[in-house]
Amino acid sequence: MPPKKEELALYCKLEQLFAFTDFEEPTPCIRFIGVRDEDFNEQSFTQGSDGVATFVVDVDASTSKAPESTEPSRGQSNPNSDLLQIDWNKFCETPEDCKTCTEASGLWYKITYNIDPRGSSSTYATFGATAGTTQSIQVLAISSLPGPTPAPFRPYTRRPDSALQRTYSLLAFEVGQGMCNLICSDVDGYIFDAGAGTPITKAKYVSGFMRHDLHDQIQRLPEAVEFFLSHGDQDHWRMLAWDDRLINKISIFVVPSGMKSIAFFDVKVKPRVRELSSHLPKWQLAPQTYLSVYRTRPPQKTSNNDGLIAVFERDGEKAILPGDCTYKEMRKDLDPGVSNLPSNVYKAVVVPHHGDKESSYDVPPSQANGIAFFSAGNHPTFNHPRPESEAAHKISGFSNHVNKIPAHIQKIVLL
Ligand SMILES: [Zn+2]
């Protein structure tokens, strides 16, 4: 008789309900991020801790008896959900836009598994993972349990106003179904989001053959680069997980306060993570050049509307980087600074939420020759951008930039 396989466990938070594996042929999975038994305690998640080793667990959506990831079964209860003790009724079709789903993601789950080369689920280190480090596993059980409450990160203090004669530009990168922007001079820079997605897959990315304008831009900067995360969804930070070179170049990772994902408690980044709990009034990067970063205060928090929004201004021209917070959600925000943002006139917008249907409402007016950058790929489920959003931005006076099938991470100058 073969020896009994060792039973292992990770203590996880639900990261993404309807995810896809990072393999060459992506398959539907439920994504968790967790820690080992010895790190599953309050001490590991204090403000002063140096962080813990975190691991992604991609549970095969079909063998886990979870609902299929495609419509219309999304959100329906599943009578066979015995392995996953998750109340599927709590989740809806678009969990990232839903208050109840966002709250349910805050729970802890114990995932018991064994290593099995034929297993259809997998686990790997959250950061610095390469294809070779992924382990195939067989998931045995998933159950919810009480766990530590992660403490807030240390507060972010912005750099001082500067009157140095530097010229800053705003760049957007074609990253597929993700989002990534950079404001930089010849000396320093600020990255807003570093996510990529189909067709820029992990397999393609780690193979390293693609042109990578973000790297080319930041590696030559002699001073620090700060990173701002619009919100916790992985399509906004996945490149950090794939790429140590990016992580090593960044001095500070600024995240919105109260972020659910425990990824930023990982030992690779935690000592450099800071949080923003209220909006930073506009500060001067250089003469006639300003940056404002808002912390939204949504009346109904969802994964997408609860985060950071940046506005870059140079020589009287403005650009907005809203992440996945739509103009309509900004309008509802309790912070008047945020609710007024769609009333401004913009030279450039990075269209919220990859140009979903909701991003077609309350589109702000464009300045002459304004550009609307749609950051979306060819993901069959999301099908971003939607024609309604492209049409609405056109009506507001923007010329649209859409490339759903980038072969490289190419920069587009927005301002
Ligand atoms: Zn997104």
Ligand SMILES: [Zn+2]
């Ligand atoms: Zn999102």
